[in-house]
Amino acid sequence: MGKNSRQGHKAKRKAAEATQRRRAGGAPGVDDPMRLFGAPRSPSQRQFAEQIIDQAIHARHLEEAAELERCRALLTAGAGGTAGTQVVNRALLASLLREVEHAWRRGWQPAELVRVARREYTTRHGRLMVDAIAAQMRSYSTATVDRRLQSQLAALDAQVWWEHDDHYVSVWGDRQGLDRAGVIATMIEVLHLLATLPPIEPVGPMPGTAMSAAVTPPADLDQRRLDRVRALLAKAESTDFPEEADAFTAKAQELMARHRIDHALLVATTGERDRPATRRVSIDNPYEAPKTLLLQVVAEANSCRAVWMKRFGFTTIVGFPADLESTELLFTSLLVQATRAMTQAKPSTDKYGRNTTRSFRQSFLTAYASRIGERLSAATEGVDREMTASAGAAQLLPVLAARDDAVRDAFEKQFPELTRHATAINNREGWASGRAAADQASLHGRQTVAHE
Known part of the structure; x- marks a missing residue:
């Protein structure tokens, strides 16, 4: 456990340093939601939404309650009306898919990700992890997914049940009986968990790897x-x-x-x-x-x-x-x-x-x-x-x-x-x-x- 703990802390430090670099890059402050999501001169609403997500994860890691609450409030409001909330929705789901893919590369398997989400938080977090896995698996053809991973996905019933990714945050909240603030909080917790998982030994090919004799x-x-x-x-x-x-x-x-x-x-x-x-x-x-x-x-x-x-x-x-x-x-x-x-x-x-x-x-x-x-x-x-x-x-x-x-x-x-x-x-x-x-x-x- 010693090696994994050190690697985990190293990964956390890298994530924190990356966030600090983003902050130092001249991005607008987070106290003005219109500057983040609605200003005409803003180069990219999506980029600023992603920045706030990163800052929320960082605040969650450092247990900075006030900063975390400020970031979650901005993500919940999604300034700029419906278009602003959809920008946040897309950024949140994209962040989940990206972190799931990173978890594959660090040796984690679908069932293990769901299991750790349930252990660290609740079964609701586990259900969110299942959906993130299902969405991420759309990137691969069945022929490039190891049969053992396919068995795990079937056991988890990992399926994309929502009609459009832009609506996922809303419809998932409806399914779970959560308001938007509750959904945002849950997503940040799962993102933080994924970002801080330590690398572990791979026990099979990650999704998307071509099948070979090595996996028979x-x-x-x-x-x-x-x-x-x-x-x-x-x-x-x-x-x-x-x-x-x-x-x-x-x-x-x-x-x-x-x-x-x-x-x-x-x-x-x-x-x-x-x-x-x-x-x-x-x-x-x-x-x-x-x-x-x-x-x-x-x-x-x-x-x-x-x-x-x-x-x-x-x-x-x-x-x-x-x-x-x-x-x-x-x-x-x-x-x-x-x-x-x-x-x-x-x-x-x-x-x-x-x-x-x-x-x-x-x-x-x-x-x-x-x-x-x-x-x-x-x-x-x-x-x-x-x-x-x-x-x-x-x-x-x-x-x-x-x-x-x-x-x-x-x-x-x-x-x-x-x-x-x-x-x-x-x-x-x-x-x-x-x-x-x-x-x-x-x-x-x-x-x-x-x-x-």
């Missing part, structure tokens, strides 16, 4: 084998009998482990290029910290590295594509089991009669993740010993070691400085129940040695 599903993701694994995991999650769940997941575990070994040997013998990739997994409240801990222990068990970006609510995982797939499959399945066990466990009240549900569940999930990590570590030793012996240690061990080194190097390049945080445990009953539930959980996925 990696060869090591054998789809038929993955389908079999998913089917086994689905059966394991649905059964109420631990013996059945163990049988289903043991088979899934075997398929994943053999697949990784086979692919590693194939790459080594054929000289095929195979490099670590990056994936981000969203972690939702409540109990984000223990859920993230569970994902981290699963990632480590699958020879991946993970780091939680708390502000944005997702964990970034670095590893080889097949290992990333296994990590996400295993984490999802274990989280289903953990949630079911947690909700079935009934916390008691404390000696004062107070409800302890939250502390119980926090401790439950933390203990669950900790115990799962122990089980995965123990299980990997036996699986690796068997697979290494069958494949030939002299041939396999250097290959696996090289892959671990590649993952570590890629991870450290992305995250040279990390901050570690401990999760507080304040409910012994929840801790004990969580460990017991982890002992009964099915370990879904490939077991490989974790490297720290």
